[in-house]
Amino acid sequence: MAASKNQRPPKSADKLLSWFVKDELLDEILGDLQEYYLELADRPKWKRSLFYWFHVLHFLRPFALKRISRTNSNYTTMFKHYFKISWRNLLRNKGYSLINIGGLAAGMTVAILISLWIYDELSFNKYHKNYDTIAKVYRTNKFDSFANTVHAPGLAAVLKTDYGDFFEDVALVRARLEERVIAVGEKKFSQSGYFMQDGGPQILTLDMKYGSQTGLKEMNSIMLSSSLAGKLFGEADPVGEMVTMDATTSLQVTGVYEDLPKNTEFSEASYLAPAELYVNGWTTLNVWDNYFIYIYLQIKPEHSFDEISATIAEAMMPHVDEETAESEPRIFLQPMSQWHLYSEFENGTPVTSQRLKAVWYNGIIGAFVLLLACINFMNLSTARSEKRAKEVGILKALGSHRSQLIQQFFSESMLVTLLAFVVAIFLVVFTLPWFNVVAAKAMVFPWASPLFWLAVLSIVGITGLLAGSYPALFLSSLSAVKVLKGTFKAGRLASLPRKVLVVIQFTVSISLIIGTLVVYQQLEYAKNRPVGYSRDGLISLRSASKEFKGKYLVLRNELKQTGMVEEIAEANYSVTDTRGWNGGFAWHGEKYEQTFNTIFVTYEYGKTVGLQFVEGRDFSRDITSDKSGIIINESAAKLFALENPVGEELTWQDRGSYTILGVVKDMVKGSPYEPTDPSVMFLGEFDMSWLYIRLNPAVGTHEALPKIQDVFARLTPSTPFDYTFADEAYALKFAEEERIGKLGFVFAGLAILISCLGLLGLSAFVAEQRIREIGIRKVLGASVANLWQMLSKDFVVLVVISCLVAMPLAWYFMDSWLDSFVYRSTISWSVFAITGAIALLITLATVSFQAIKAATADPVKSLRTE
Amino acid sequence: MEKEYIGELEELVLLLIVMLKDDAYGLAIRKALKEQASRTVTIGAVHGTVNRLESKGFIESRLGGATEERGGRHKRIFSLTASGRKVLERSRDVKVNLWRQIPELAINKLG
Numbered sequence: 015m016a017a018s019k020n021q022r023p024p025k026s027a028d029k030l031l032s033w034f035v036k037d038e039l040l041d042e043i044l045g046d047l048q049e050y051y052l053e054l055a056d057r058p059k060w061k062r063s064l065f066y067w068f069h070v071l072h073f074l075r076p077f078a079l080k081r082i083s084r085t086n087s088n089y090t091t092m093f094k095h096y097f098k099i100s101w102r103n104l105l106r107n108k109g110y111s112l113i114n115i116g117g118l119a120a121g122m123t124v125a126i127l128i129s130l131w132i133y134d135e136l137s138f139n140k141y142h143k144n145y146d147t148i149a150k151v152y153r154t155n156k157f158d159s160f161a162n163t164v165h166a167p168g169l170a171a172v173l174k175t176d177y178g179d180f181f182e183d184v185a186l187v188r189a190r191l192e193e194r195v196i197a198v199g200e201k202k203f204s205q206s207g208y209f210m211q212d213g214g215p216q217i218l219t220l221d222m223k224y225g226s227q228t229g230l231k232e233m234n235s236i237m238l239s240s241s242l243a244g245k246l247f248g249e250a251d252p253v254g255e256m257v258t259m260d261a262t263t264s265l266q267v268t269g270v271y272e273d274l275p276k277n278t279e280f281s282e283a284s285y286l287a288p289a290e291l292y293v294n295g296w297t298t299l300n301v302w303d304n305y306f307i308y309i310y311l312q313i314k315p316e317h318s319f320d321e322i323s324a325t326i327a328e329a330m331m332p333h334v335d336e337e338t339a340e341s342e343p344r345i346f347l348q349p350m351s352q353w354h355l356y357s358e359f360e361n362g363t364p365v366t367s368q369r370l371k372a373v374w375y376n377g378i379i380g381a382f383v384l385l386l387a388c389i390n391f392m393n394l395s396t397a398r399s400e401k402r403a404k405e406v407g408i409l410k411a412l413g414s415h416r417s418q419l420i421q422q423f424f425s426e427s428m429l430v431t432l433l434a435f436v437v438a439i440f441l442v443v444f445t446l447p448w449f450n451v452v453a454a455k456a457m458v459f460p461w462a463s464p465l466f467w468l469a470v471l472s473i474v475g476i477t478g479l480l481a482g483s484y485p486a487l488f489l490s491s492l493s494a495v496k497v498l499k500g501t502f503k504a505g506r507l508a509s510l511p512r513k514v515l516v517v518i519q520f521t522v523s524i525s526l527i528i529g530t531l532v533v534y535q536q537l538e539y540a541k542n543r544p545v546g547y548s549r550d551g552l553i554s555l556r557s558a559s560k561e562f563k564g565k566y567l568v569l570r571n572e573l574k575q576t577g578m579v580e581e582i583a584e585a586n587y588s589v590t591d592t593r594g595w596n597g598g599f600a601w602h603g604e605k606y607e608q609t610f611n612t613i614f615v616t617y618e619y620g621k622t623v624g625l626q627f628v629e630g631r632d633f634s635r636d637i638t639s640d641k642s643g644i645i646i647n648e649s650a651a652k653l654f655a656l657e658n659p660v661g662e663e664l665t666w667q668d669r670g671s672y673t674i675l676g677v678v679k680d681m682v683k684g685s686p687y688e689p690t691d692p693s694v695m696f697l698g699e700f701d702m703s704w705l706y707i708r709l710n711p712a713v714g715t716h717e718a719l720p721k722i723q724d725v726f727a728r729l730t731p732s733t734p735f736d737y738t739f740a741d742e743a744y745a746l747k748f749a750e751e752e753r754i755g756k757l758g759f760v761f762a763g764l765a766i767l768i769s770c771l772g773l774l775g776l777s778a779f780v781a782e783q784r785i786r787e788i789g790i791r792k793v794l795g796a797s798v799a800n801l802w803q804m805l806s807k808d809f810v811v812l813v814v815i816s817c818l819v820a821m822p823l824a825w826y827f828m829d830s831w832l833d834s835f836v837y838r839s840t841i842s843w844s845v846f847a848i849t850g851a852i853a854l855l856i857t858l859a860t861v862s863f864q865a866i867k868a869a870t871a872d873p874v875k876s877l878r879t880e
Numbered sequence: 881m882e883k884e885y886i887g888e889l890e891e892l893v894l895l896l897i898v899m900l901k902d903d904a905y906g907l908a909i910r911k912a913l914k915e916q917a918s919r920t921v922t923i924g925a926v927h928g929t930v931n932r933l934e935s936k937g938f939i940e941s942r943l944g945g946a947t948e949e950r951g952g953r954h955k956r957i958f959s960l961t962a963s964g965r966k967v968l969e970r971s972r973d974v975k976v977n978l979w980r981q982i983p984e985l986a987i988n989k990l991g
Binding site for chain 1: 907928947950956
């Protein structure tokens with residue numbers, strides 16, 4: 015025989031075999047296999063092993079496998095039985111089951127969607143690995159009520175040098191997304207990005223696809239997001255390639271980072287460029303009198319945010335001028351975990367932010383909608399309890415233990431909730447894309463998240479327990495004798511909890527409807543607010559690119575020659591934006607304390623934007639002295655408190671005196687809910703960053719735009735023609751409220767739907783219960799109308815009570831919501847009237863369906879039952 | 881029991897068990913299948929068949945001797961039971977009966 019080593023078959027195969035083969039068969043099988051292995055002695059070793067394995071695997075047959083479940087206890091049988099009975103119950107009452115499952119599924123869908131949304135809000139910025147140690151620098155001062163995040167670059171330098179021991183890294187970032195045209199050859203895209211110091215990408219732990227995080231060390235470098243790199247270079251590694259910024263600066267690509275997910279602070283940036291590049295040529299990163307940067311930093315883990323905040327509070331004081339020092343600037347750190355939901359300040363102290371409020375509102379609404387669905391379930395099961403009571407009696411007489419009955423009822427409610435849950439999952443998957451659009455988010459269904467499933471299943475468990483608690487605990491306690499003798503009757507009081515629950519349901523639904531209507535009313539009110547300029551047919555365009563330099567008049571001529579354009583103008587800030595604030599105005603040596611919204615515009619601004627003059631006149635090219643003229647709005651005129659403002663002279667800082675040429679109506683530039691700002695318009699030099707084009711109203715937009723684009727393509731070939739319509743830009747100001755309105759509409763609709771489903775079930779139950787009473791009444795001469803009235807009255811009364819409860823509540827909450835707007839509508843009585851009418855109509859329609867069915871039924875049939 | 885039918889492989893295995901007598905264990909049956917009927921099956925298939933036959937009551941088994949080439953493990957020796965014998969006989973009778981009724985097949989075969 016061969017050497018003993020050769021006689022041993024592969025051990026792992028034996029091990030596998032002993033793992034899956036029944037113990038009693040193992041011995042003989044191994045013996046046979048071993049013998050077989052020896053028979054193969056003349057074959058090469060690998061062949062022997064292969065054959066051996068082949069035969070081992072062929073023992074994967076039913077006869078040889080170990081039995082996996084050896085238990086044969088009564089539990090499984092019992093549970094099988096419970097579920098079988100529950101299933102039959104569901105099938106027997108198809109209508110009720112549908113109402114139950116449908117309602118619960120709708121409620122769960124809403125709850126899951128809202129949970130996803132809340133999770134998304136709470137996990138904002140968590141993408142960054144240093145989430146726990148990153149902070150943003152905030153500043154308060156004596157005069158501003160809010161906390162400022164825009165600092166002078168000198169502060170970053172001081173934090174780095176004087177307080178460097180506290181921080182892993184400090185990086186300053188240009189305090190605004192900067193729009194630049196990034197081009198490679200013929201491909202050019204207008205992109206937003208941040209200018210930041212080296213250190214920023216490290217703090218944010220960017221996930222580098224190519225290159226390294228230290229890509230911002232050199233001035234002429236740029237890091238691209240993966241999607242922008244894809245647009246410019248395709249799939250190839252672009253590190254080392256050159257791109258052009260705004261057709262003037264050549265930058266080397268030093269890295270490509272994976273796109274930041276949408277729920278991060280920096281997700282809108284598609285490129286990162288060095289802060290040094292941003293200030294190159296006009297300022298430095300050491301100045302203390304120019305506020306234009308954010309400061310991000312990562313603290314060392316051994317320090318705490320509070321400790322550092324206390325230490326650095328007065329870090330600015332030694333460096334700023336006297337005037338700034340007087341305002342007592344104090345700085346502190348805001349940890350990354352607080353940026354999204356806890357960054358609203360009033361009088362220097364944090365207040366509940368709008369976003370956090372939204373999280374609360376939505377959470378409460380979600381819980382309510384789920385509650386409504388649970389109430390349906392409870393109501394329908396209690397309503398049917400009399401019927402089930404007989405079943406309980408018989409089961410008990412046959413020897414059922416109470417605990418078994420409890421389990422029976424709970425398995426029934428669990429089965430319903432589980433079915434509803436499955437339906438809800440489908441609904442969530444189908445509605446998530448739509449929900450993402452409405453909520454402006456990019457949420458995905460977390461199939462792989464154990465936490466999600468745990469949370470959801472625990473909701474299912476709680477819902478099932480809650481919904482099944484009444485029948486399980488109450489019905490199972492009934493005594494068999496009483497029930498079977500027929501002495502058990504749910505008395506008048508028994509229906510009271512049911513009525514209370516219906517009132518709760520409708521109170522919630524009606525409140526939601528009122529809330530939605532008020533939100534829409536406020537939206538309409540703000541949308542119809544006079545804005546002081548005309549948005550239709552007004553196009554705005556960023557003209558900050560250097561290519562525009564000195565081309566204003568040429569552009570104007572060429573554009574007007576196309577016949578598509580009525581007028582064009584430039585301004586240093588957008589018309590839908592409130593930036594640009596200055597003080598230092600004086601009248602006859604009398605100083606004004608207030609600051610004004612100051613913008614610079616060209617001669618044609620008034621005509622282009624459509625300013626409405628109340629007094630005086632617009633700038634004119636024909637009058638040379640207009641160069642030192644100003645136009646003010648009504649709010650400014652009020653602040654200046656001049657009797658006849660037109661013609662008066664004002665001095666501004668040390669720039670000399672300006673004559674007021676005209677007064678215009680207030681312009682709504684910022685939030686349409688806020689009071690308008692006092693503003694002063696100066697005549698500006700050419701080459702400002704916003705270009706406005708008033709389209710010729712006689713021609714259509716589709717006709718005009720290509721011709722306008724031609725002109726730009728000729729004059730500013732390397733800048734893309736990225737225009738926005740002023741009316742669209744303005745409409746964006748309503749996005750947040752429109753979102754609330756849309757979601758509220760859907761939730762309110764679902765709430766009322768679920769409530770009505772419940773009502774439908776209840777009315778069916780009542781009609782069924784009183785079927786003989788109705789029959790007798792009919793025989794005695796009651797008319798259909800009488801019966802209909804009798805059956806509907808109870809429910810209508812409940813809804814009326816709900817209205818009475820809901821209206822003051824809703825009024826109180828919505829009025830305080832409206833109070834957060836300065837420019838707010840009042841809640842008109844019509845909202846309540848409409849809501850009340852809707853609620854009553856829907857109720858009547860729902861209830862009548864059953865009532866009329868019962869009232870028109872043939873009494874002979876109903877009286878013959880039993 | 882008498883209504884049980886057996887498959888072709890089962891029948892072969894039953895016959896071979898009778899033939900192999902005291903040496904009728906898994907691997908030997910497999911070998912005999914190959915030699916007598918030119919059927920190559922896996923060891924697992926043989927074990928599966930004998931297990932099935934045993935549970936149908938056609939064969940019974942006892943533990944046989946352990947040899948060195950088996951790594952000191954026992955063989956399981958199978959032997960025919962009375963009902964196994966009956967089922968074999970019935971199967972034979974059915975076939976013989978059929979063959980008798982189709983003389984042309986027998987003639988052709990002979991010719």
